[in-house]
Amino acid sequence: MDMTTKVKGILFDKDGTLFDFNATWAVWAYDFLTDLVGGDAPKAAFLGGALGFDYAHRTFHPESPVIAGTAEEVASYIKPFVPDVPDAELLDRMNAAAAVAPQVEAVPLAPLLAELRARGLKLGVATNDAEHPARAHLVKAGVLEEFDFVAGFDSGFGGKPQPGQLLAFADQHGLDPSEVVMIGDSLHDLHAGRAAGMRCIGVLTGMASGPDLSPHADVVLPDIGFLPDWLTQQDLWPELETQR
Structure with a gap:
């Protein structure tokens, strides 16, 4: 990849990148599991363990499947322990709880975007969340209109670490993948970016550490x-006639 190529598009992961991961999803996990088992705290704690979530302390283990997995993958970890809940209902309840989870912005999003x-940059979101709750979160933050593209694992392009969402963004906006930056907090994000032929930036507002991310990123x-x-230091802003 030519590292002097100007950047024309930026794709953001959502959870752990646009929004602080634990501050948002610990609330979702606690409330969803409590509701799912009708307030039975010991059972909720057991299900939390299956998800790498400490129910009592409301924190995630760094290897939790919730961090980077799709909603379907997350559901598969607890489905064996709630056999009376149909698959479709379990996924619907997860997505409904996700749509109302309080979103804590990693930084003030509106001025940055x-x-x-x-x-002159095209902006997109590529998340392993479902598209509907993802859009709901962006609406609540007042920034949905700033994005040219929003894709979840169920939008028809697959989920990360596969590059389908990323390549769809580039294709829809006439960009070469080398002109796009993928920015995320997990290895799934960075692996997807590399597979798509994009620059990759890691951020530390998720559960992964700098040493985890740095071997797979251009910068953390x-x-x-x-x-x-960073774009200024690397001289990567797109060249526009209106810029001075």
């Missing part, structure tokens, strides 16, 4: 708020 768009940033400075 407005700055990126003002510089504390959070997405550092993105404009």
Whole structure:
């Protein structure tokens, strides 16, 4: 890849990238599991263990499938322990709980995204969440209109670490993958970016550490708020006639 190629598009993972992972999904996991078992705390704690979630302390283990897995994958971990709940109902209940989970922005999103768009960049979201709750989260944050593309695992392009969502974004906006940056907090994000032929940026607002991410990323940033400075330092802003 030519590292001097200007960036024309940025794809963000959602959970752990746009939004702080544990602050958001610990609330979802606790409330969803409590509701699923009718308030039976010991059973909820047991199901939490299957998901790598400490129910009592409301924290995730770094290897939890919730961190990077699709909703269907997450459901598969607890389905054997709730056999009376049909598959479709379990997924629907997960997605309904996800849609109302409180979203804690990793950084103030509106000004950051407005700055990126003002510089001529196409913006997208590629998440292993379902598309409907993903859009609901962006609406609540007041930033859905800033994105040119939003895809979940159920949008028809597959889920990460496969590159389908990423390549769909590039194709829909006439971009070469080398002109796109994939930014995320997990190895799934970075592996998808590499498979798509994109630059990859890791951020530390999820559950993975810098040493986990750095072998697979062009750079690891504390959070997405550092993105404009990085683009400036690398001289990667798109060349626009209106820029001075």
